[in-house]
Amino acid sequence: MAGAAGGLLAAAVSRAGGVGMIGVPSSPAEQWIDQQLEEVKSLSTPWGVGFMGWAVEDNPEPVEAFLSHGPAVVAISFGDPTRAAALAREAGALTAMQVGNTADLRRALQDDIDLVVCRGAEGGGHGRNEAGTLPLLQLAVSSTRKPVIAAGGIGTAHGVAAALAGGAQAVWVGTRFVTASEATGHRNIKVAINAAGLDDTVYTRAFDIAQQIPWAPEFGGRALANDFSDQWAHRIEELESVADEALRQRMVRARTEADVQMAPFYAGQAVAFSHEEQSAAQIMEDLAGYRAILADAARRFA
Ligand SMILES: Cc1cc2nc3c(=O)[nH]c(=O)nc-3n(C[C@H](O)[C@H](O)[C@H](O)COP(=O)(O)O)c2cc1C
Numbered sequence: 433m434a435g436a437a438g439g440l441l442a443a444a445v446s447r448a449g450g451v452g453m454i455g456v457p458s459s460p461a462e463q464w465i466d467q468q469l470e471e472v473k474s475l476s477t478p479w480g481v482g483f484m485g486w487a488v489e490d491n492p493e494p495v496e497a498f499l500s501h502g503p504a505v506v507a508i509s510f511g512d513p514t515r516a517a518a519l520a521r522e523a524g525a526l527t528a529m530q531v532g533n534t535a536d537l538r539r540a541l542q543d544d545i546d547l548v549v550c551r552g553a554e555g556g557g558h559g560r561n562e563a564g565t566l567p568l569l570q571l572a573v574s575s576t577r578k579p580v581i582a583a584g585g586i587g588t589a590h591g592v593a594a595a596l597a598g599g600a601q602a603v604w605v606g607t608r609f610v611t612a613s614e615a616t617g618h619r620n621i622k623v624a625i626n627a628a629g630l631d632d633t634v635y636t637r638a639f640d641i642a643q644q645i646p647w648a649p650e651f652g653g654r655a656l657a658n659d660f661s662d663q664w665a666h667r668i669e670e671l672e673s674v675a676d677e678a679l680r681q682r683m684v685r686a687r688t689e690a691d692v693q694m695a696p697f698y699a700g701q702a703v704a705f706s707h708e709e710q711s712a713a714q715i716m717e718d719l720a721g722y723r724a725i726l727a728d729a730a731r732r733f734a
Contacts, residue, residue: 433557433606433615434458434484435698439471441614444712446477449720451505452712453480456494458487458645465497478504480528484558485511486648492516499523505547510558510651517544530583530604532560537572547579548572549604553635554585556607556700558653561635566598573599587702589721596722597729605719607702612712618690621697628656628703636665639696641675642683654700659693660686 433455442452454468472479481498485508488495495506495516506520509530517527521544528547529540540548550572552565563571565584572580582595583604595603609615611622634657640647642660647653655661664671686694710718 433482433610433698436606436610436615436617438616439468440616441609441612441712442468442479442481443471443475444612444614445609445716446472446475446479448713448716449477450716451478451480453482453505453507454498456481456483456498458484460494462497465494469498469501472503473501480505480507480525482507482509482528483516485509485513485516485529486646487511488516492519495519499525507547507549509549509551510648513539513545528581530559531568531572533562534571536560537568537575541576541578545578547581548576549581549583550600551604552582552584553654554701555583556610556633556654556702557698558647558651559584560650561652561654565595569595569598569600585701587705589719589725591702591705592719592722593725593729596726603719605702607700608706608715608719609712610699611706611709612715613709614712620690620692622709624656624692624697625699625703626707626709628699630701630704632657633699633701633703634661634665636661637668638664638671639683641668641671642679644675644680653696653698656692656697656699656703658695658697660695 434457437455442454445452481503489512503525506525507528508516513529520527526546528549529545530549530551531537531540550568551559553561569582579601581602581604582600586603586605587608592603611625633654635652635654637652
């Protein structure tokens with residue numbers, strides 16, 4: 433999760449028994465990469481790193497920088513993963529790709545991807561707004577023997593249990609960790625997400641158009657709805673024609689000031705499940721409740 437999951441959060445998740453993932457922004461500064469690596473490079477537990485595929489297709493330097501410190505998993509999503517996946521494989525990392533429709537799934541079934549991450553439209557941040565997590569998961573587990581990971585809308589132990597019962601080998605959780613104490617991001621973001629409910633997110637390209645970020649049109653983002661998205665989410669063509677440098681600057685300022693009504697606060701429907709700031713270890717402990725839920729289900733339905 434670029435903007436939320438730096439080395440600190442990834443390390444905390446890894447120490448708590450997960451595989452913490454560093455979310456790399458589209459053009460990371462060298463100094464930023466070094467700072468994140470400082471947090472994870474001496475971990476004795478596995479950690480990983482996720483890239484926006486479109487951003488590393490032509491410039492794999494950030495991939496190489498992380499690979500020299502031994503991530504267990506390298507995720508390349510939302511773009512052609514071929515070049516980055518080859519580098520990751522060569523360095524001995526497992527490769528992962530988030531898939532959001534049948535064509536993505538077909539690509540992820542090629543030999544260079546080890547882990548198929550079914551990322552439903554419920555999820556926070558960028559991705560497709562097509563299939564939901566459960567249909568994608570069912571399709572993937574019936575199509576491959578590769579490990580399948582479920583993502584999108586999973587924020588409680590019951591959600592984890594449902595995904596594992598549905599055939600996932602693991603879950604990939606974003607939104608629930610955006611408000612973790614170790615997550616980066618302004619306090620306003622954490623407060624707003626903790627206060628938000630199931631119906632408070634919107635899937636839109638409006639924020640990217642306003643910021644002139646070159647995401648492909650099929651990858652909008654799910655964020656907290658606010659005044660800006662209320663105004664523009666349903667008038668995308670008009671926004672494209674009026675978006676100018678002044679709007680871009682306003683958006684940059686809004687992000688710096690963490691202006692709740694103007695800036696994008698990326699988060700998915702799992703906002704419904706975070707209510708207070710918790711440490712990553714506490715969140716992991718909450719999610720680990722899936723074991724008791726599955727054991728209970730096994731007793732009831734055996
Ligand atoms: C704040 C935020 C930032 C994200 N940034 C990235 C990113 O940089 N790269 C990426 O592959 N996915 C990113 N995602 C998407 C996640 O990898 C994942 O698909 C999503 O969080 C799963 O759904 P959930 O949010 O319901 O848990 C981001 C998600 C959030 C909430």
